[in-house]
Amino acid sequence: MTGRVYLVGTGPGDPELLTVKAQRLLQNSDVVVYDRLVSDEILEQIPPGVSRIYVGKRSGRHPVPQAEINQLLHRLAEAGHVVVRLKGGDPFVFGRGSEEAAWLAAHDIPFEVVPGITSASACSAYAGIPLTHRGLASGVQFVTGHSQADRELDPDWRSLADPDKTLVIYMGLANIARISRELIAAGLPSGTPAAAIEQGTTARQRRLLTTLADLPRMAREARLAPPVLFVIGRVVSLAETLEWFEPQAATAVLPVEREGHG
Ligand SMILES: C[S@@+](CC[C@H](N)C(=O)[O-])C[C@H]1O[C@@H](n2cnc3c(N)ncnc32)[C@H](O)[C@@H]1O
Incomplete structure:
Protein backbone atom coordinates (compact mmCIF):
# COMPACT_ATOMS: atom_id res chain seq x y z
CA MET A 1 0.00 0.00 0.00
CA THR A 2 1.36 3.41 -0.90
CA GLY A 3 0.71 6.40 1.28
CA ARG A 4 0.50 9.97 0.11
CA VAL A 5 2.67 13.07 0.55
CA TYR A 6 1.15 16.50 1.10
CA LEU A 7 3.53 19.37 0.37
CA VAL A 8 2.07 21.98 2.68
CA GLY A 9 2.92 25.67 3.00
CA THR A 10 2.60 27.13 6.51
CA PRO A 47 -1.26 16.23 17.67
CA PRO A 48 0.95 14.29 20.13
CA GLY A 49 0.49 10.93 18.34
CA VAL A 50 1.91 12.20 15.03
CA SER A 51 5.65 11.60 14.45
CA ARG A 52 7.86 14.56 13.62
CA ILE A 53 11.04 14.47 11.61
CA TYR A 54 13.25 17.55 11.42
CA VAL A 55 15.26 17.89 8.21
CA GLY A 56 16.61 21.44 8.59
CA LYS A 57 20.07 22.62 9.52
CA ARG A 58 21.29 21.24 12.83
CA SER A 59 23.56 23.35 15.04
CA GLY A 60 26.99 23.66 13.51
CA ARG A 61 26.13 21.21 10.74
CA HIS A 62 25.09 21.37 7.10
CA PRO A 63 21.45 21.11 6.08
CA VAL A 64 20.16 17.63 5.30
CA PRO A 65 20.90 17.11 1.57
CA GLN A 66 17.86 17.35 -0.70
CA ALA A 67 18.44 13.80 -2.03
CA GLU A 68 18.15 12.46 1.53
CA ILE A 69 14.88 14.34 2.09
CA ASN A 70 13.49 12.97 -1.19
CA GLN A 71 14.40 9.43 -0.17
CA LEU A 72 12.89 9.88 3.28
CA LEU A 73 9.56 11.03 1.76
CA HIS A 74 9.70 8.11 -0.65
CA ARG A 75 10.35 5.59 2.14
CA LEU A 76 7.60 6.95 4.39
CA ALA A 77 5.02 6.97 1.60
CA GLU A 78 6.02 3.47 0.47
CA ALA A 79 5.43 2.29 4.02
CA GLY A 80 1.83 3.50 3.61
CA HIS A 81 2.02 6.67 5.72
CA VAL A 82 0.14 9.91 5.22
CA VAL A 83 3.05 12.35 5.20
CA VAL A 84 2.82 16.10 5.63
CA ARG A 85 5.92 17.82 4.29
CA LEU A 86 5.74 21.25 5.94
CA LYS A 87 7.45 24.22 4.37
CA GLY A 88 7.64 27.86 5.41
CA GLY A 89 5.63 30.25 3.23
CA ASP A 90 4.48 28.62 0.01
CA PRO A 91 6.06 25.33 -1.08
CA PHE A 92 6.28 26.43 -4.72
CA VAL A 93 7.92 29.82 -4.06
CA PHE A 94 11.67 29.38 -3.49
CA GLY A 95 10.84 26.38 -1.34
CA ARG A 96 12.15 23.44 -3.36
CA GLY A 97 8.63 22.03 -3.17
CA SER A 98 8.69 21.52 -6.92
CA GLU A 99 11.92 19.48 -6.70
CA GLU A 100 10.31 17.21 -4.13
CA ALA A 101 7.12 16.96 -6.18
CA ALA A 102 9.14 16.07 -9.29
CA TRP A 103 10.91 13.28 -7.37
CA LEU A 104 7.58 11.93 -6.08
CA ALA A 105 6.05 12.07 -9.56
CA ALA A 106 9.04 10.24 -11.03
CA HIS A 107 8.62 7.48 -8.44
CA ASP A 108 4.82 7.20 -8.74
CA ILE A 109 4.22 8.38 -5.18
CA PRO A 110 0.85 10.16 -4.92
CA PHE A 111 1.20 13.74 -3.74
CA GLU A 112 -0.80 16.94 -3.34
CA VAL A 113 0.35 20.54 -3.01
CA VAL A 114 -1.25 22.84 -0.45
CA PRO A 115 -0.26 26.46 -1.09
CA GLY A 116 0.72 28.68 1.80
CA ILE A 117 0.94 32.44 2.14
CA THR A 118 4.33 33.36 0.79
CA SER A 119 6.49 35.73 2.83
CA ALA A 120 6.28 38.42 0.14
CA SER A 121 2.54 38.70 0.78
CA ALA A 122 2.48 38.13 4.52
CA CYS A 123 5.62 39.95 5.68
CA SER A 124 4.91 43.00 3.56
CA ALA A 125 1.29 43.13 4.79
CA TYR A 126 2.48 42.87 8.43
CA ALA A 127 4.99 45.66 7.68
CA GLY A 128 2.22 47.92 6.34
CA ILE A 129 3.44 47.66 2.74
CA PRO A 130 1.00 46.86 -0.08
CA LEU A 131 2.76 45.10 -2.96
CA THR A 132 0.78 47.10 -5.51
CA HIS A 133 -0.99 50.42 -5.16
CA ARG A 134 -2.70 52.53 -7.79
CA GLY A 135 -0.27 55.22 -8.96
CA LEU A 136 2.71 53.72 -7.13
CA ALA A 137 3.24 50.19 -8.46
CA SER A 138 1.51 48.45 -11.31
CA GLY A 139 3.18 45.10 -10.72
CA VAL A 140 5.53 43.14 -8.53
CA GLN A 141 8.57 40.93 -9.08
CA PHE A 142 9.67 38.17 -6.66
CA VAL A 143 13.35 37.31 -7.02
CA THR A 144 16.02 35.43 -5.15
CA GLY A 145 19.04 37.37 -3.91
CA HIS A 146 20.95 34.17 -3.32
CA SER A 147 23.60 33.02 -5.75
CA GLN A 148 24.38 29.38 -6.42
CA ALA A 149 27.56 28.19 -4.74
CA ASP A 150 30.63 29.22 -6.80
CA ARG A 151 28.54 31.52 -9.05
CA GLU A 152 27.98 35.27 -8.93
CA LEU A 153 24.49 36.63 -8.54
CA ASP A 154 23.69 37.65 -12.13
CA PRO A 155 20.05 38.50 -12.82
CA ASP A 156 18.97 40.93 -15.53
CA TRP A 157 19.48 44.04 -13.39
CA ARG A 158 17.84 46.35 -15.96
CA SER A 159 14.57 44.46 -15.86
CA LEU A 160 14.64 44.46 -12.04
CA ALA A 161 15.33 48.22 -11.91
CA ASP A 162 11.78 49.13 -12.92
CA PRO A 163 10.46 52.08 -10.86
CA ASP A 164 6.85 51.14 -11.67
CA LYS A 165 7.15 47.72 -10.10
CA THR A 166 7.72 46.56 -6.54
CA LEU A 167 10.76 44.34 -6.15
CA VAL A 168 10.66 41.67 -3.42
CA ILE A 169 13.94 39.93 -2.70
CA TYR A 170 14.05 36.58 -0.89
CA MET A 171 17.32 35.27 0.61
CA GLY A 172 19.12 38.52 -0.20
CA LEU A 173 20.82 39.44 3.08
CA ALA A 174 24.34 38.27 2.20
CA ASN A 175 24.25 40.06 -1.18
CA ILE A 176 22.35 43.23 -0.29
CA ALA A 177 25.31 45.60 -0.87
CA ARG A 178 25.78 44.26 -4.39
CA ILE A 179 22.03 44.24 -5.07
CA SER A 180 21.66 47.89 -4.04
CA ARG A 181 24.70 48.93 -6.11
CA GLU A 182 23.62 47.06 -9.25
CA LEU A 183 20.03 48.32 -9.11
CA ILE A 184 21.26 51.92 -8.85
CA ALA A 185 23.74 51.35 -11.69
CA ALA A 186 20.87 49.91 -13.78
CA GLY A 187 18.86 53.11 -13.32
CA LEU A 188 16.68 52.71 -10.21
CA PRO A 189 16.88 56.02 -8.29
CA SER A 190 19.05 55.74 -5.18
CA GLY A 191 16.29 57.43 -3.14
CA THR A 192 13.73 54.70 -3.95
CA PRO A 193 12.01 53.69 -0.68
CA ALA A 194 13.19 50.33 0.62
CA ALA A 195 12.36 48.07 3.56
CA ALA A 196 13.89 45.08 5.27
CA ILE A 197 11.63 42.79 7.28
CA GLU A 198 13.24 40.33 9.69
CA GLN A 199 11.24 37.40 11.13
CA GLY A 200 8.08 38.83 9.61
CA THR A 201 4.64 38.07 11.13
CA THR A 202 6.21 36.90 14.40
CA ALA A 203 6.76 38.40 17.84
CA ARG A 204 10.35 39.17 16.81
CA GLN A 205 9.45 41.02 13.61
CA ARG A 206 11.72 43.99 12.91
CA ARG A 207 11.09 46.41 10.09
CA LEU A 208 13.64 48.86 8.69
CA LEU A 209 12.48 51.68 6.44
CA THR A 210 15.11 53.48 4.40
CA THR A 211 16.21 54.11 0.80
CA LEU A 212 17.78 51.83 -1.76
CA ALA A 213 21.18 53.51 -1.32
CA ASP A 214 21.14 53.23 2.49
CA LEU A 215 19.70 49.73 2.72
CA PRO A 216 23.06 47.86 3.03
CA ARG A 217 24.38 50.19 5.74
CA MET A 218 21.10 50.09 7.70
CA ALA A 219 20.93 46.29 7.47
CA ARG A 220 24.52 46.04 8.70
CA GLU A 221 24.04 48.50 11.56
CA ALA A 222 20.84 46.75 12.70
CA ARG A 223 22.71 43.41 12.54
CA LEU A 224 19.84 41.81 10.66
CA ALA A 225 19.87 38.03 10.66
CA PRO A 226 17.90 35.59 8.47
CA PRO A 227 15.13 35.23 7.61
CA VAL A 228 14.99 38.69 6.03
CA LEU A 229 12.86 39.87 3.14
CA PHE A 230 13.63 43.08 1.21
CA VAL A 231 10.93 45.17 -0.44
CA ILE A 232 12.05 47.95 -2.79
CA GLY A 233 9.75 50.39 -4.52
CA ARG A 234 7.48 53.40 -4.13
CA VAL A 235 4.89 51.38 -2.17
CA VAL A 236 7.28 51.34 0.80
CA SER A 237 6.49 55.04 1.29
CA LEU A 238 3.06 53.94 2.65
CA ALA A 239 4.54 51.80 5.45
CA GLU A 240 4.29 54.38 8.22
CA THR A 241 0.71 55.36 7.35
CA LEU A 242 -0.39 51.73 7.07
CA GLU A 243 1.44 50.42 10.14
CA TRP A 244 -0.86 48.16 12.17
CA PHE A 245 1.04 45.11 13.41
CA GLU A 246 2.40 45.08 16.96
CA PRO A 247 5.02 42.34 17.19
CA GLN A 248 5.07 42.48 21.01
CA ALA A 249 1.43 41.39 21.03
CA ALA A 250 2.05 38.46 18.66
CA THR A 251 2.73 34.91 19.77
CA ALA A 252 4.69 33.27 16.98
CA VAL A 253 8.46 32.98 17.19
CA LEU A 254 10.66 31.61 14.43
CA PRO A 255 13.51 29.38 15.50
CA VAL A 256 16.85 30.60 14.23
CA GLU A 257 18.36 27.15 14.41
CA ARG A 258 16.93 24.07 15.96
CA GLU A 259 18.24 20.74 17.19
CA GLY A 260 16.72 17.63 15.66
CA HIS A 261 13.30 16.61 16.94
CA GLY A 262 13.42 13.14 15.83
C1 LIG B 1 14.16 29.33 1.16
S1 LIG B 1 13.20 30.79 1.05
C2 LIG B 1 11.61 30.10 1.41
C3 LIG B 1 10.48 30.98 0.97
C4 LIG B 1 9.12 30.44 1.33
N1 LIG B 1 8.85 29.24 0.58
C5 LIG B 1 8.02 31.46 1.09
O1 LIG B 1 7.15 31.24 0.23
O2 LIG B 1 8.01 32.48 1.79
C6 LIG B 1 13.64 31.60 2.55
C7 LIG B 1 13.52 33.11 2.45
O3 LIG B 1 12.16 33.48 2.58
C8 LIG B 1 12.08 34.72 3.27
N2 LIG B 1 11.32 34.53 4.51
C9 LIG B 1 10.69 33.40 4.90
N3 LIG B 1 10.06 33.59 6.08
C10 LIG B 1 10.31 34.86 6.44
C11 LIG B 1 9.95 35.65 7.56
N4 LIG B 1 9.15 35.19 8.54
N5 LIG B 1 10.39 36.93 7.60
C12 LIG B 1 11.16 37.43 6.62
N6 LIG B 1 11.53 36.73 5.54
C13 LIG B 1 11.11 35.46 5.45
C14 LIG B 1 13.50 35.17 3.54
O4 LIG B 1 13.93 35.98 2.47
C15 LIG B 1 14.24 33.85 3.55
O5 LIG B 1 15.61 34.02 3.26
Missing part, protein backbone atom coordinates in the same frame (compact mmCIF):
# COMPACT_ATOMS: atom_id res chain seq x y z
CA GLY A 11 2.97 30.85 5.79
CA PRO A 12 5.97 32.65 7.27
CA GLY A 13 5.42 32.23 11.02
CA ASP A 14 2.12 33.42 12.48
CA PRO A 15 0.17 30.17 13.04
CA GLU A 16 -3.10 31.94 12.27
CA LEU A 17 -1.90 32.26 8.68
CA LEU A 18 -2.12 28.48 8.24
CA THR A 19 -4.84 27.55 5.79
CA VAL A 20 -7.83 25.51 6.96
CA LYS A 21 -6.61 22.72 4.70
CA ALA A 22 -3.11 22.74 6.19
CA GLN A 23 -4.57 22.59 9.69
CA ARG A 24 -6.86 19.67 8.79
CA LEU A 25 -3.97 17.74 7.23
CA LEU A 26 -1.78 18.30 10.29
CA GLN A 27 -4.52 16.76 12.42
CA ASN A 28 -4.87 13.74 10.13
CA SER A 29 -1.30 12.83 9.20
CA ASP A 30 0.91 9.99 10.42
CA VAL A 31 4.18 11.87 10.15
CA VAL A 32 5.26 15.48 9.66
CA VAL A 33 8.57 16.30 7.99
CA TYR A 34 9.60 19.91 8.57
CA ASP A 35 12.50 22.32 8.38
CA ARG A 36 13.91 25.50 9.83
CA LEU A 37 11.32 28.07 8.73
CA VAL A 38 8.39 26.43 10.50
CA SER A 39 7.54 28.29 13.71
CA ASP A 40 7.19 26.60 17.09
CA GLU A 41 3.56 27.70 17.30
CA ILE A 42 2.80 25.89 14.05
CA LEU A 43 4.53 22.75 15.33
CA GLU A 44 2.31 22.98 18.42
CA GLN A 45 -0.68 22.30 16.17
CA ILE A 46 0.59 18.77 15.49
Whole structure:
Protein backbone atom coordinates (compact mmCIF):
# COMPACT_ATOMS: atom_id res chain seq x y z
CA MET A 1 0.00 0.00 0.00
CA THR A 2 1.36 3.41 -0.90
CA GLY A 3 0.71 6.40 1.28
CA ARG A 4 0.50 9.97 0.11
CA VAL A 5 2.67 13.07 0.55
CA TYR A 6 1.15 16.50 1.10
CA LEU A 7 3.53 19.37 0.37
CA VAL A 8 2.07 21.98 2.68
CA GLY A 9 2.92 25.67 3.00
CA THR A 10 2.60 27.13 6.51
CA GLY A 11 2.97 30.85 5.79
CA PRO A 12 5.97 32.65 7.27
CA GLY A 13 5.42 32.23 11.02
CA ASP A 14 2.12 33.42 12.48
CA PRO A 15 0.17 30.17 13.04
CA GLU A 16 -3.10 31.94 12.27
CA LEU A 17 -1.90 32.26 8.68
CA LEU A 18 -2.12 28.48 8.24
CA THR A 19 -4.84 27.55 5.79
CA VAL A 20 -7.83 25.51 6.96
CA LYS A 21 -6.61 22.72 4.70
CA ALA A 22 -3.11 22.74 6.19
CA GLN A 23 -4.57 22.59 9.69
CA ARG A 24 -6.86 19.67 8.79
CA LEU A 25 -3.97 17.74 7.23
CA LEU A 26 -1.78 18.30 10.29
CA GLN A 27 -4.52 16.76 12.42
CA ASN A 28 -4.87 13.74 10.13
CA SER A 29 -1.30 12.83 9.20
CA ASP A 30 0.91 9.99 10.42
CA VAL A 31 4.18 11.87 10.15
CA VAL A 32 5.26 15.48 9.66
CA VAL A 33 8.57 16.30 7.99
CA TYR A 34 9.60 19.91 8.57
CA ASP A 35 12.50 22.32 8.38
CA ARG A 36 13.91 25.50 9.83
CA LEU A 37 11.32 28.07 8.73
CA VAL A 38 8.39 26.43 10.50
CA SER A 39 7.54 28.29 13.71
CA ASP A 40 7.19 26.60 17.09
CA GLU A 41 3.56 27.70 17.30
CA ILE A 42 2.80 25.89 14.05
CA LEU A 43 4.53 22.75 15.33
CA GLU A 44 2.31 22.98 18.42
CA GLN A 45 -0.68 22.30 16.17
CA ILE A 46 0.59 18.77 15.49
CA PRO A 47 -1.26 16.23 17.67
CA PRO A 48 0.95 14.29 20.13
CA GLY A 49 0.49 10.93 18.34
CA VAL A 50 1.91 12.20 15.03
CA SER A 51 5.65 11.60 14.45
CA ARG A 52 7.86 14.56 13.62
CA ILE A 53 11.04 14.47 11.61
CA TYR A 54 13.25 17.55 11.42
CA VAL A 55 15.26 17.89 8.21
CA GLY A 56 16.61 21.44 8.59
CA LYS A 57 20.07 22.62 9.52
CA ARG A 58 21.29 21.24 12.83
CA SER A 59 23.56 23.35 15.04
CA GLY A 60 26.99 23.66 13.51
CA ARG A 61 26.13 21.21 10.74
CA HIS A 62 25.09 21.37 7.10
CA PRO A 63 21.45 21.11 6.08
CA VAL A 64 20.16 17.63 5.30
CA PRO A 65 20.90 17.11 1.57
CA GLN A 66 17.86 17.35 -0.70
CA ALA A 67 18.44 13.80 -2.03
CA GLU A 68 18.15 12.46 1.53
CA ILE A 69 14.88 14.34 2.09
CA ASN A 70 13.49 12.97 -1.19
CA GLN A 71 14.40 9.43 -0.17
CA LEU A 72 12.89 9.88 3.28
CA LEU A 73 9.56 11.03 1.76
CA HIS A 74 9.70 8.11 -0.65
CA ARG A 75 10.35 5.59 2.14
CA LEU A 76 7.60 6.95 4.39
CA ALA A 77 5.02 6.97 1.60
CA GLU A 78 6.02 3.47 0.47
CA ALA A 79 5.43 2.29 4.02
CA GLY A 80 1.83 3.50 3.61
CA HIS A 81 2.02 6.67 5.72
CA VAL A 82 0.14 9.91 5.22
CA VAL A 83 3.05 12.35 5.20
CA VAL A 84 2.82 16.10 5.63
CA ARG A 85 5.92 17.82 4.29
CA LEU A 86 5.74 21.25 5.94
CA LYS A 87 7.45 24.22 4.37
CA GLY A 88 7.64 27.86 5.41
CA GLY A 89 5.63 30.25 3.23
CA ASP A 90 4.48 28.62 0.01
CA PRO A 91 6.06 25.33 -1.08
CA PHE A 92 6.28 26.43 -4.72
CA VAL A 93 7.92 29.82 -4.06
CA PHE A 94 11.67 29.38 -3.49
CA GLY A 95 10.84 26.38 -1.34
CA ARG A 96 12.15 23.44 -3.36
CA GLY A 97 8.63 22.03 -3.17
CA SER A 98 8.69 21.52 -6.92
CA GLU A 99 11.92 19.48 -6.70
CA GLU A 100 10.31 17.21 -4.13
CA ALA A 101 7.12 16.96 -6.18
CA ALA A 102 9.14 16.07 -9.29
CA TRP A 103 10.91 13.28 -7.37
CA LEU A 104 7.58 11.93 -6.08
CA ALA A 105 6.05 12.07 -9.56
CA ALA A 106 9.04 10.24 -11.03
CA HIS A 107 8.62 7.48 -8.44
CA ASP A 108 4.82 7.20 -8.74
CA ILE A 109 4.22 8.38 -5.18
CA PRO A 110 0.85 10.16 -4.92
CA PHE A 111 1.20 13.74 -3.74
CA GLU A 112 -0.80 16.94 -3.34
CA VAL A 113 0.35 20.54 -3.01
CA VAL A 114 -1.25 22.84 -0.45
CA PRO A 115 -0.26 26.46 -1.09
CA GLY A 116 0.72 28.68 1.80
CA ILE A 117 0.94 32.44 2.14
CA THR A 118 4.33 33.36 0.79
CA SER A 119 6.49 35.73 2.83
CA ALA A 120 6.28 38.42 0.14
CA SER A 121 2.54 38.70 0.78
CA ALA A 122 2.48 38.13 4.52
CA CYS A 123 5.62 39.95 5.68
CA SER A 124 4.91 43.00 3.56
CA ALA A 125 1.29 43.13 4.79
CA TYR A 126 2.48 42.87 8.43
CA ALA A 127 4.99 45.66 7.68
CA GLY A 128 2.22 47.92 6.34
CA ILE A 129 3.44 47.66 2.74
CA PRO A 130 1.00 46.86 -0.08
CA LEU A 131 2.76 45.10 -2.96
CA THR A 132 0.78 47.10 -5.51
CA HIS A 133 -0.99 50.42 -5.16
CA ARG A 134 -2.70 52.53 -7.79
CA GLY A 135 -0.27 55.22 -8.96
CA LEU A 136 2.71 53.72 -7.13
CA ALA A 137 3.24 50.19 -8.46
CA SER A 138 1.51 48.45 -11.31
CA GLY A 139 3.18 45.10 -10.72
CA VAL A 140 5.53 43.14 -8.53
CA GLN A 141 8.57 40.93 -9.08
CA PHE A 142 9.67 38.17 -6.66
CA VAL A 143 13.35 37.31 -7.02
CA THR A 144 16.02 35.43 -5.15
CA GLY A 145 19.04 37.37 -3.91
CA HIS A 146 20.95 34.17 -3.32
CA SER A 147 23.60 33.02 -5.75
CA GLN A 148 24.38 29.38 -6.42
CA ALA A 149 27.56 28.19 -4.74
CA ASP A 150 30.63 29.22 -6.80
CA ARG A 151 28.54 31.52 -9.05
CA GLU A 152 27.98 35.27 -8.93
CA LEU A 153 24.49 36.63 -8.54
CA ASP A 154 23.69 37.65 -12.13
CA PRO A 155 20.05 38.50 -12.82
CA ASP A 156 18.97 40.93 -15.53
CA TRP A 157 19.48 44.04 -13.39
CA ARG A 158 17.84 46.35 -15.96
CA SER A 159 14.57 44.46 -15.86
CA LEU A 160 14.64 44.46 -12.04
CA ALA A 161 15.33 48.22 -11.91
CA ASP A 162 11.78 49.13 -12.92
CA PRO A 163 10.46 52.08 -10.86
CA ASP A 164 6.85 51.14 -11.67
CA LYS A 165 7.15 47.72 -10.10
CA THR A 166 7.72 46.56 -6.54
CA LEU A 167 10.76 44.34 -6.15
CA VAL A 168 10.66 41.67 -3.42
CA ILE A 169 13.94 39.93 -2.70
CA TYR A 170 14.05 36.58 -0.89
CA MET A 171 17.32 35.27 0.61
CA GLY A 172 19.12 38.52 -0.20
CA LEU A 173 20.82 39.44 3.08
CA ALA A 174 24.34 38.27 2.20
CA ASN A 175 24.25 40.06 -1.18
CA ILE A 176 22.35 43.23 -0.29
CA ALA A 177 25.31 45.60 -0.87
CA ARG A 178 25.78 44.26 -4.39
CA ILE A 179 22.03 44.24 -5.07
CA SER A 180 21.66 47.89 -4.04
CA ARG A 181 24.70 48.93 -6.11
CA GLU A 182 23.62 47.06 -9.25
CA LEU A 183 20.03 48.32 -9.11
CA ILE A 184 21.26 51.92 -8.85
CA ALA A 185 23.74 51.35 -11.69
CA ALA A 186 20.87 49.91 -13.78
CA GLY A 187 18.86 53.11 -13.32
CA LEU A 188 16.68 52.71 -10.21
CA PRO A 189 16.88 56.02 -8.29
CA SER A 190 19.05 55.74 -5.18
CA GLY A 191 16.29 57.43 -3.14
CA THR A 192 13.73 54.70 -3.95
CA PRO A 193 12.01 53.69 -0.68
CA ALA A 194 13.19 50.33 0.62
CA ALA A 195 12.36 48.07 3.56
CA ALA A 196 13.89 45.08 5.27
CA ILE A 197 11.63 42.79 7.28
CA GLU A 198 13.24 40.33 9.69
CA GLN A 199 11.24 37.40 11.13
CA GLY A 200 8.08 38.83 9.61
CA THR A 201 4.64 38.07 11.13
CA THR A 202 6.21 36.90 14.40
CA ALA A 203 6.76 38.40 17.84
CA ARG A 204 10.35 39.17 16.81
CA GLN A 205 9.45 41.02 13.61
CA ARG A 206 11.72 43.99 12.91
CA ARG A 207 11.09 46.41 10.09
CA LEU A 208 13.64 48.86 8.69
CA LEU A 209 12.48 51.68 6.44
CA THR A 210 15.11 53.48 4.40
CA THR A 211 16.21 54.11 0.80
CA LEU A 212 17.78 51.83 -1.76
CA ALA A 213 21.18 53.51 -1.32
CA ASP A 214 21.14 53.23 2.49
CA LEU A 215 19.70 49.73 2.72
CA PRO A 216 23.06 47.86 3.03
CA ARG A 217 24.38 50.19 5.74
CA MET A 218 21.10 50.09 7.70
CA ALA A 219 20.93 46.29 7.47
CA ARG A 220 24.52 46.04 8.70
CA GLU A 221 24.04 48.50 11.56
CA ALA A 222 20.84 46.75 12.70
CA ARG A 223 22.71 43.41 12.54
CA LEU A 224 19.84 41.81 10.66
CA ALA A 225 19.87 38.03 10.66
CA PRO A 226 17.90 35.59 8.47
CA PRO A 227 15.13 35.23 7.61
CA VAL A 228 14.99 38.69 6.03
CA LEU A 229 12.86 39.87 3.14
CA PHE A 230 13.63 43.08 1.21
CA VAL A 231 10.93 45.17 -0.44
CA ILE A 232 12.05 47.95 -2.79
CA GLY A 233 9.75 50.39 -4.52
CA ARG A 234 7.48 53.40 -4.13
CA VAL A 235 4.89 51.38 -2.17
CA VAL A 236 7.28 51.34 0.80
CA SER A 237 6.49 55.04 1.29
CA LEU A 238 3.06 53.94 2.65
CA ALA A 239 4.54 51.80 5.45
CA GLU A 240 4.29 54.38 8.22
CA THR A 241 0.71 55.36 7.35
CA LEU A 242 -0.39 51.73 7.07
CA GLU A 243 1.44 50.42 10.14
CA TRP A 244 -0.86 48.16 12.17
CA PHE A 245 1.04 45.11 13.41
CA GLU A 246 2.40 45.08 16.96
CA PRO A 247 5.02 42.34 17.19
CA GLN A 248 5.07 42.48 21.01
CA ALA A 249 1.43 41.39 21.03
CA ALA A 250 2.05 38.46 18.66
CA THR A 251 2.73 34.91 19.77
CA ALA A 252 4.69 33.27 16.98
CA VAL A 253 8.46 32.98 17.19
CA LEU A 254 10.66 31.61 14.43
CA PRO A 255 13.51 29.38 15.50
CA VAL A 256 16.85 30.60 14.23
CA GLU A 257 18.36 27.15 14.41
CA ARG A 258 16.93 24.07 15.96
CA GLU A 259 18.24 20.74 17.19
CA GLY A 260 16.72 17.63 15.66
CA HIS A 261 13.30 16.61 16.94
CA GLY A 262 13.42 13.14 15.83
C1 LIG B 1 14.16 29.33 1.16
S1 LIG B 1 13.20 30.79 1.05
C2 LIG B 1 11.61 30.10 1.41
C3 LIG B 1 10.48 30.98 0.97
C4 LIG B 1 9.12 30.44 1.33
N1 LIG B 1 8.85 29.24 0.58
C5 LIG B 1 8.02 31.46 1.09
O1 LIG B 1 7.15 31.24 0.23
O2 LIG B 1 8.01 32.48 1.79
C6 LIG B 1 13.64 31.60 2.55
C7 LIG B 1 13.52 33.11 2.45
O3 LIG B 1 12.16 33.48 2.58
C8 LIG B 1 12.08 34.72 3.27
N2 LIG B 1 11.32 34.53 4.51
C9 LIG B 1 10.69 33.40 4.90
N3 LIG B 1 10.06 33.59 6.08
C10 LIG B 1 10.31 34.86 6.44
C11 LIG B 1 9.95 35.65 7.56
N4 LIG B 1 9.15 35.19 8.54
N5 LIG B 1 10.39 36.93 7.60
C12 LIG B 1 11.16 37.43 6.62
N6 LIG B 1 11.53 36.73 5.54
C13 LIG B 1 11.11 35.46 5.45
C14 LIG B 1 13.50 35.17 3.54
O4 LIG B 1 13.93 35.98 2.47
C15 LIG B 1 14.24 33.85 3.55
O5 LIG B 1 15.61 34.02 3.26
